[in-house]
Amino acid sequence: MPELPEVETLKRALIPLVLNKRLVKLNFLRKNLRFPIPSTKIRKGLLNQDVAKITRRGKYILLHGPDGALLIHLGMSGRFTQAPSMKPFEKHTHAVFKFAPEIYLHYIDPRRFGCLLWVPNNQGHPLLNKIGPDPLGKAITADEMKLLAKNCKKISIKNFLMDSKRIAGVGNIYACETLFAAKISPKKPARRINSSQWTLLLSTLRDILQRSIAAGGTTLRDFYSTDGNQGYYKFSLAVYGKENEPCIVCTQPIKRITQSARSTFYCKECQRP
């Protein structure tokens, strides 16, 4: 499942492939993903234009043309694969790109939770405008997060971390792993996290994301393979999906609880309330 490190890895893989290259063909194989695909706007904005810039915001990737950008989200099961032609060769191929001279990229997303949208220059997009600071960017600070959490009545730190309006791009896996590494209970109310804990949380989150990206970098070449799963490297997980397995620190069994209809994995012994 693409989380922020996978999206960043995709962005880095796209740069040598399509940056400053011209989009010469673009086919959409269906009208909708999570949202209707504004195919006319996208074709008008990007077809026969050079990709001037490739950026990431949370789990969104933007391919910038002169007048706007193609906004890409991979949802749960989305991926890009390089292919030998425009012809879809895999089930659930929803869009096919050709960049000059002979770069073919297929957008594949079985569950269709992803999206392809258009962001005009200087207008932004409602999906992007509501997103909090990127955990890897400079804009995010412990003071700011503590201030944000101060007004929260009930929300747990785990749900706080996963709320993209507060922090961009932290999914279930990295929320669990970060809280384990920072030794903070996922159930702890966000407003009870003090300054030094916020500093620790943010540095831990950055460290885990960056190490995961670095691990992805080593398998970057797999991006080209037809098996997209190889691009989604398995970062060494300490707690996620490890219910009843011994904690790697204290050997107590890892607990699994449900928070807001999402599984949370944590060590009751190591992670303090």
Place this chain on the structure above:
DNA sequence: AAAACTACCTGAGTGC
């Protein structure tokens, strides 16, 4: 208003 819940979707896994 804040926080939790639901819908969207398919494939993998389980139990019969």
Place this chain on the structure above:
DNA sequence: TGCACTCAGGTAGTTT
């Protein structure tokens, strides 16, 4: 072997 069922997850939109 196959069928029916459950679960997973990102996040916008809805409900509590």
